[in-house]
Amino acid sequence: MGLTLDITMSLDGFVAGPNPTLEEPLGAGGELLHEWIVRLASWRRYHGLEGGETGADDELAEEIVASIGAHIMGRRMFSGGAGPWEQDPRADGWWGEDPPFHHQVFVLTHHEREPLTKEGGTTFHFVTDGIEAALERATAAAGELDVGISGGAAVAQQYLRAGLIDTMNIHVTPLLLGGGTRLFDEQGGEPIGLELVRAVQGHGVVHLTFTRPS
C-alpha cells in the first residue's frame, strides 16, 4: 500500500564501498555492511539455506520482508553492480535460478526486454518508462502489501527526490567505510522533516524507521 526503502548504511552514510569490481560488487569493505543480516535465520531461509541466528534482529528483518509484496530495483542491482549486464544487456544478473524475492520484481532499465521468470515465484519485469510507471506496476503487483526498494543508492535517491517514499527502514552499522556510494547526496532544496517511528538496538546494527509526516 506504500513504498518502503529498506537499506543498510554505514555510520558515515555509505551503502557501498569505493571501487566496485566483479569480485567486490559492493566495493571495498561493502560486504561488512551486511554482516548483521547474512547471519540471520530469515535471510538464510529466503536464500534457501538452513540455520542462522534468531532473536530481535531476525524478527525485525522477517517483519520487513513479510510486509513487501513486490520490489523495484535498478539495473545495477539486478546485474550485480559491475557484473555481466555491463557487457551484455541480456545477461540474467547474479540472482541465480531461485532468487530470494519470491514475488514480482520491477527493474528500471533503458533496455526493453521480455519478463524473466525464475524459480520460487520471482519474475523480473523490465521497465523502461520511468520510476512512476515502475511504482504503479509494482503497487498493482503488491496487492495489499508494500512495494520495497533495497537499492541501489541511485534508485533510492530518485524516489526520495520525487517524494514517493513512504517509509524508510535504515539499518545503521557501526562502521566508517571512508568512501563509496552515499545513500543521501546533497539534494539541495528545503529541509525535509521526517517522523521517527522507532529505533531498535540490534546486534552490531541499529534499526531506524522513519515515515513522512502525515
Next chain:
Amino acid sequence: MGLTLDITMSLDGFVAGPNPTLEEPLGAGGELLHEWIVRLASWRRYHGLEGGETGADDELAEEIVASIGAHIMGRRMFSGGAGPWEQDPRADGWWGEDPPFHHQVFVLTHHEREPLTKEGGTTFHFVTDGIEAALERATAAAGELDVGISGGAAVAQQYLRAGLIDTMNIHVTPLLLGGGTRLFDEQGGEPIGLELVRAVQGHGVVHLTFTRPS
C-alpha cells in the same frame, strides 16, 4: 579520561546546513538540528534558564554533560561560525559573559592570545600548536572526567582521522538537510569498525553511542 565527540547529525549526515551567515551561523535549516536539545531542562539550566522538558532525553544529555571536564573546539565554533572573529581575531566570540561550559575550553586557532576568563567557571584557552597539544592540555584540565568535542565538523574530523576519539555520542535527528557540512567526509583508507554501545530512541532524536573496539 578519554576523548568524547558529542554532536547532532541529520539523517543525511549534516551537522550544519548550507550557506552559514551572521544571522544563521548554523546554515539554512541548521537550527532544526538542535530542536531536540534546546527544549531540555538540563540544556536550559546550563544556559542560565529555568524550566524545560525532563525525561529520557534530558537524563541522557545531562549524563553526557556530567562526564565532560574540559572542552576542545575550533575557532569557528568559538566565534560563532561566520561571526565577529572572521573580522577581528580578538573578538570574544558569541558565548556571552556566562558561557554554558563551566570548565576549561581549549580553542584551536592560529592566533596566539591570552586566556579569556568568563563568569561561571569557563576559561577559553587558545592553542596554536595543534590538536595533540590541545588534547594533552584538555586532558590535564579534565582530571578524572572526559574531554569533550562538540564541533565543528572540521575539528571532529581532524581528531577522527588521527584516531584520537574514544567515544562518539551521535544524536541523529529525523531530518534531511539536503546539504551543508558533513560530519563524515570521504576519509579514504581502510574501513574502521566501531563498537555500538547503545541506541536510545528519544523524542524526535535517536541517541547512538559508539566506541573504538578495544
